[in-house]
Amino acid sequence: MKRYCLALDLKDDPKLIAQYEAWHKKVPPAVTFSIISSGIRDMEIYRTGNRLLMIMEVDDNFSFEKKSKADAKNAKVQEWETLMWDFQQPLPFAKEGEKWVLMDKIFDLK
Template sequence: MERFCYALDLKDDEALIKEYERWHSSEHGWPEIKKSIKDASITSMEIYRTGNRLFMIMEVNENFSAEKKAAMDAENPKVQEWEELMWKFQQPLPWAKDGEKWILMNRIFDLNA
């Protein structure tokens, strides 16, 4: 199993942050989005927040491909609808490329290494 960690910022607005968290609760999340994540060979995903900074941990199996996931998302109207809705709350990190949201983080320490 492989693990990827990503970062993204939310707009620094308490009302928007609260609404973003509501959309990610089990009661308000879209089942089609969870399905698309699982269909892409992602076995676990967690998002954490401090202030307006988000941190996502994603674990994948051997069938995962970031390119395949991106292609699947681009062809899925429900995922596109979700991404458009989420962009209301999100803002790119200062070093993100145009159109880039979640930025892959580099591991710099491993206690077991």
């Protein structure tokens, strides 16, 4: 199993942040199904201020490219992503069109 950590910012507005968190208490089943069926075995999102950290544990069949292609064909996932973009904003150093930015691991206690 492999682990990925990704970062993204929310718009710095307490009301929008509260709404974003509320939406994540009731993620649509079609969205969670797309996550699981892509090979993601566990996913957590943490927040501090308006910065988000997503931790994903994936199986050997997972690839970001395959997930992206499948999501592009899934109307329910596209609906969700469009809704979430109302609350999100790219990191200041994100590439054009980049949403969640893959983080580099810089320390491991092991």
